[in-house]
Amino acid sequence: MTLLRVDIKNAGYDKEKNIIQDIAFSLQRGELVGLIGPNGAGKSTTIKSILQLIENMEGEISFYDNRYSYIPERPIFYDELTLWEHLDFIAAVEELEDKAYKKKAEELLRLYKLLDFGHELPTTYSKGMQQKAMLVLATITSPEIYIIDEPFIGLDPNAMKSFLTSIQEERKRGVGILMSTHVLDTAEKVCDRFLLVNNGKLAASGTIKEIRQQCNLPEGSLFDCFHFIAEELEDE
Numbered sequence: 224m225t226l227l228r229v230d231i232k233n234a235g236y237d238k239e240k241n242i243i244q245d246i247a248f249s250l251q252r253g254e255l256v257g258l259i260g261p262n263g264a265g266k267s268t269t270i271k272s273i274l275q276l277i278e279n280m281e282g283e284i285s286f287y288d289n290r291y292s293y294i295p296e297r298p299i300f301y302d303e304l305t306l307w308e309h310l311d312f313i314a315a316v317e318e319l320e321d322k323a324y325k326k327k328a329e330e331l332l333r334l335y336k337l338l339d340f341g342h343e344l345p346t347t348y349s350k351g352m353q354q355k356a357m358l359v360l361a362t363i364t365s366p367e368i369y370i371i372d373e374p375f376i377g378l379d380p381n382a383m384k385s386f387l388t389s390i391q392e393e394r395k396r397g398v399g400i401l402m403s404t405h406v407l408d409t410a411e412k413v414c415d416r417f418l419l420v421n422n423g424k425l426a427a428s429g430t431i432k433e434i435r436q437q438c439n440l441p442e443g444s445l446f447d448c449f450h451f452i453a454e455e456l457e458d459e
């Protein structure tokens with residue numbers, strides 16, 4: 224079952240200048256799709272277009288379930304709320320059942336080793352702790368779709384493992400995840416499909432096998448394919 228369908232004709236920050244063109248794909252139930260590409264390729268712009276945060280966008284975005292969580296590249300918190308107060312706030316807005324939500328919140332805080340810091344202000348956390356706190360806040364509502372902009376940078380190996388465990392659990396629930404990342408070896412291991420963006424366009428897409436075929440690199444890793452695509456376009 225399709226959870227999200229994206230058909231972006233073009234989008235940009237300025238009416239006169241398109242940053243991305245012709246990016247079309249869908250996200251199925253239980254699927255983890257990796258959005259890959261060099262710095263400035265247009266990954267965040269694609270995500271912002273999906274979230275309708277870009278004014279100059281031509282195309283169509285269809286969410287088949289409106290319960291989605293967006294995890295931005297840079298964590299954002301309310302200055303004066305502790306992590307538990309953030310959680311309480313979300314629970315109130317989403318009308319989550321009190322006992323079940325508190326149990327789930329405790330499990331997540333334990334998973335991400337934040338239980339001892341729950342009554343502190345996330346704005347005073349380290350970068351990795353802030354990222355983990357964002358993951359807790361995104362997961363607490365049990366969304367059907369996650370849109371995650373670069374989750375790995377800043378996470379220590381334990382936190383990385385916790386994150387991967389958590390998303391595997393969520394996938395069993397049928398959740399669909401679109402995740403942009405530069406950590407290609409991990410992406411290659413965990414993602415079902417990939418979207419390789421370069422120069423604002425979809426340069427290749429599909430399973431690693433399909434991407435290898437498109438790049439004519441039958442034994443290539445995702446890293447090799449990424450370089451092939453980035454260099455090929457540079458030579459044009």
Ligand SMILES: Nc1ncnc2c1ncn2[C@@H]1O[C@H](COP(=O)(O)OP(=O)(O)OP(=O)(O)O)[C@@H](O)[C@H]1O
Nearest residue numbers: 236237242260261262263264265266267268269405
């Ligand atoms: N708010 C903005 N206003 C104007 N141009 C922007 C804005 N944000 C991004 N851009 C431009 O859009 C292009 C694509 O940027 P984008 O942030 O989508 O890349 P990215 O693939 O996410 O890169 P990175 O891997 O570095 O995060 C870049 O040329 C960038 O300068």
